[in-house]
Amino acid sequence: MQKLASPASVLLIALLVGYLTGRVRSTALAKSTCQDECGSVTIPFPFGIGVGCFLNKWYEIICEGDSIKVPRLKKIGVEVLKISLPYSRNHGDMYTSPSGTIEVRLPIVFSNKKCISNDYRTGWAAPSLDGSPFVYSKDKNKFFVFSCHHQAVINNTGQVLAGCKSECRGANFSDSGICSGYNGCCEMGISSMVLREFGVNFMPEDGLTTGVGDECSYALLAKESWLRPKLTNLHDLKGEGFVLGVLEWGIPSNSSLEVRLSQSCQHCGKGSISVLPNAVHQFYCSPGYIGNPYVANGCQDIDECRDPLFSHCPGFCENKVGSFRCRDTTKLFEIVMRELEKATDNFNDDRILGKGGQGTVYKGMLSDGTIVAVKKSGALDEGKVKQFINEVLILSQINHRNVVKLLGCCLETEVPLLVYDYISNGTLYQYLHEPNEESPVSWEVRLRLAMEIAGALSYLHSATSIPIYHRDIKSTNILLDQNYQAKVADFGTSRSVPLEKTHLTTLVQGTFGYLDPEYFQTSQFTDKSDVYSFGVVLVELLTGQKPICQLRAEEGRSLATYFIISLENNCLFDILDHQILQQAEEEEVAAVAELAKRCLNLNGRS
Structure with missing residues (x-):
């Protein structure tokens, strides 16, 4: 059998899925059916090559040459070296020019x-x-x-x-x-x-x-x-x-494009340049956004947390639409019980977000306006206390944008309380299996979520000071924030592993349907066990099906087994979610399916 080195494999998954995501997420600069490059020069609308691709005759580009393509402004006759879109001056000089410019040969x-x-x-x-x-x-x-x-x-x-x-x-x-x-x-x-x-x-x-x-x-x-x-x-x-x-x-004042952008461009700003006697305006994406304001939905949110040039955030960076939030992560803070009682209306049942084996989670608002999730343990037996202590120890050393953030804790009462960032859009399980018909889960979103979960796992296994095994990766433990970005949660059963050790021998814990068969048989939990569980989540993303289904034939009740059998019978495209069939390229689906198969390899160490 092929050896599968789990952290490296997870990183491979993150990189490959990220590559696929980049293919479908890149912001369009030209019109959708138009050539957007000539040689090494990008041609953004309102400039364009070919009929229907430019605003008017002044913006027409001709692409000359055989082996080496050279763009020229047809009306003026000069060679174009670079076309830059304008941007808000608050962005700083990182991507384009503060004014829209054309660099030409003189x-x-x-x-x-x-x-x-x-x-x-x-x-x-x-x-x-x-x-x-x-x-x-x-x-x-x-x-x-x-x-x-x-x-x-x-x-x-x-x-x-x-x-x-x-x-x-x-x-x-x-x-x-x-x-x-x-x-x-x-x-x-x-x-x-x-x-x-x-x-x-x-x-x-x-x-x-x-x-x-x-x-x-x-x-x-x-x-x-x-x-x-x-x-x-x-x-x-x-x-x-x-x-x-x-x-x-710029673009002429009172032109149809200028009028449309003035009335309906989202996340846009407007300026002008001195080209008297003609009035010419420039549109740019507002601070916190980047792209081409001259095409539909061209201004996209900048994920400042992915690019330190934008955020300069030394602590925990949280992306928000049009902005970001940076918090100091050097220490947890202790929250008094009185504040938590006020935040949750005395732990009112109407504030309950969910219940589980480790306690009840309430929604609350602290005095500074921060929306939080408060986890209250339901019992004080020795096992629950150990899980509470374990979760604090684990989460206090984690700082990753795709892992739920522990903000603080309350130690005043016998019942331990943990305070987390509030994650507003429920779980991945709900998103996949209780879908909103008005907002189906697109292929693009599935790829991005897979990348984010894989990146978080790779971080836990190899980037923390001591490797961390989550031990309960499943779609119900993956939360979705206001931007539908993944946040891995619920570290009560997680364990830190000394660097010299490759596995933990424990009582079997986990969720059927996600449980690594090798771990179930040997009681030895390795990083591969987390990767197996991630593989099941990946198959959920591909198929839209639940990890256990009693309606399938006995040998296929487990989604992982059903998926492997379908691959062996060349029936992959028969079990895919209909959204994927409508939107995805076959080679992309095949690549992700192969990654899922590798994750579900039953003998990952041999």
């Missing part, structure tokens, strides 16, 4: 034909943006001149807008990367201009318009942050003859 302008042997330019007009929803970025671009005896000017229809003069009196700019105006290089910002069309011309330093001579000078408009590091070595750049410039873009 030519270097040379003073005479001796400067370069190929496509030289001794006077140059920039691609005209007149009438377009674009403007040359005044914040990101800068004008540079490289010369010893020339000045270069930016002009518009013959009118000089600005310029700078470069002389050679000291150390060359290549030594410092700084343009002083006296070291062969000068530079000028364009923040006071609205540039939509302009040209570049050279003049001698005395200001005359003729007689520039044979000196090889050159000028360029380029993205400052891109060019600055290249100032110490411009040889290759001059040879290529092009630099990177930046356009800002």
Whole structure:
């Protein structure tokens, strides 16, 4: 038999299911039936390739080339290097530009034909943006001149807008990367201009318009942050003859798209750029969201807890729609009995969330407004006290986003009380087996839940200071929060395992249907036993069926056995939940089914 190293297998499951989830969860940037890339450049709507894929003629991209694809703005004729969507300035510069931008290739302008042997330019007009929803970025671009005896000017229809003069009196700019105006290089910002069309011309330093001579000078408009590091070595750049410039873009005011977004875009903000005389607006996803506001449902919640660039949370991070919550996890806090009585209306029966072998769970609200779940043990026999102590010890060392969080405890009474985060959407068992017809459980959600449960198990088995065996993984012990994210719960029967030990010899505990047969036969609980139980949950997610069903033939009453028999008879697709049959790709289903089969391997150590 193939050896199955359980923690690694669980991690493999998490990674593979995460890969599959990523395929179905990625936020659409282009229209659903449109090409969204040309070469290495992503093309988000309102830009597009092909009929019906762009907003209007200004946003049309043509994708040229055979082996190497190059995108161009068809109307303007410039090569596109990158298109960035705008975002709220509160996000910080992590994914896109604060303003929607297009990075394009702009030519270097040379003073005479001796400067370069190929496509030289001794006077140059920039691609005209007149009438377009674009403007040359005044914040990101800068004008540079490289010369010893020339000045270069930016002009518009013959009118000089600005310029700078470069002389050679000291150390060359290549030594410092700084343009002083006296070291062969000068530079000028364009923040006071609205540039939509302009040209570049050279003049001698005395200001005359003729007689520039044979000196090889050159000028360029380029993205400052891109060019600055290249100032110490411009040889290759001059040879290529092009630099990177930046356009800002928006959508026309009162266009049908602008009107629709203004009225109905969820989680969106709105700004504008200076492209007079045209009014142009930019839409961006609100803080806490990311994506493309120009497509339907394009702004998606950022899971700050998955990305530390967003959350900077050193403690326990809880994702919320549009935000997150960060709590200190350095210690549990003790809660007085009086507060818990007030929080639960004196443990009113109307506040009961559920009852089990380890006690009753009540919903309550603490004085600071925190909604909590309070577990009250139903008896004080020695076994219950041990389970209470065990649960406190186990949960106090756990900090994982997919494990229910123990907030504190009350030690004032004989009956021990534990206080947890309140998880609002019930159990996975209820979600799968008591479904809401209006909100069926999609394939995408099933994959995500599988990934989250697997990640939590991998953490318990291998990432805590001492490995933890849960010993009762089942769909009723997996809670769902307000975002339907999985939270593994109920650690009363869990055990910490010294690193040098591979198993625990205990009285058999667990739930039939989820119980590892090897553990049942030997009384030796290993990490593989948890993985077996996870395999049953995975089959529940695939089939929508309960772990034990008396209506099936005797050999198939156990869902695990029924699943294995179906695989052996090539009948997998006969037992899948109808939602999966309608939504999932066959290869994805087959991959997850194979993972479930590995988890249910009856001899995981041989």
